[in-house]
Amino acid sequence: MALTIPAYTLNAVTIGTTEWSITTNTAGPDNDTTDGHFDLFVGVPAAATYADLFEVALYETINAVQYKLDAFPFRGNGAAYGIAYPGLTLGIGWDMTIKKLSGTDRALSAHINRAA
Numbered sequence: 001m002a003l004t005i006p007a008y009t010l011n012a013v014t015i016g017t018t019e020w021s022i023t024t025n026t027a028g029p030d031n032d033t034t035d036g037h038f039d040l041f042v043g044v045p046a047a048a049t050y051a052d053l054f055e056v057a058l059y060e061t062i063n064a065v066q067y068k069l070d071a072f073p074f075r076g077n078g079a080a081y082g083i084a085y086p087g088l089t090l091g092i093g094w095d096m097t098i099k100k101l102s103g104t105d106r107a108l109s110a111h112i113n114r115a116a
Contacts, residue, residue, distance in 0.1 A: 006111035007038070010098075015054065015108050019099040022110050028097045029059045031066060035091025036116040042083045042098065043109040048076020052103030056085065061093030073101065087115075 008023045021028025022040070042056060057071040074083055088094075096112060 002116050004036075004114040004116070007034075007036075007114035008112040010108065010110040012107040012109050014105050015098055016100050016105040019057070019097045022096045022098060022112055024095075029057070029066065029068075029095040031061065031093040032095055033091060033093055034114070035089075036114040037087050037089045038094075038096070038115075039087040039113045040085040040096050041111055041113070042074070042085075044074065044076055044081050044083065045106060045108065046078060046080040048106045048108075049078055049103070050075050052076040052106055053101040054106075054108070055099055055101050056083075057097045057099075058085075058088065059095045059097070060088070060090055066093055066095075076103070076106065 021030040023032045024030045053075050055071050055073045058069045
């Protein structure tokens with residue numbers, strides 16, 4: 001099994017209320033057809049406070065329609081910490097996105113690892 005670590009990266013990108021694709025580093029969701037098993041990691045900066053609420057969303061295409069499979073909210077807590085989301089096998093037309101739900105726009109970092 002070949003690993004690509006990281007396969008996709010966001011490096012201190014300011015996240016606001018626009019849903020942001022981690023695969024393309026643009027407004028999303030987008031439609032990546034690279035297949036494999038993917039793990040997501042998000043770094044939350046110390047500047048993020050409890051008032052700063054964000055959401056990571058996972059998308060995959062099923063029968064030619066892209067669906068939001070799940071969404072995971074998380075908050076700042078005034079200390080830097082990381083979040084790991086368990087892997088999924090994807091490849092039909094997928095994306096992982098991040099957006100702010102409330103609070104202050106913050107510079108977040110993230111990466112997606114790929115096993116193929």
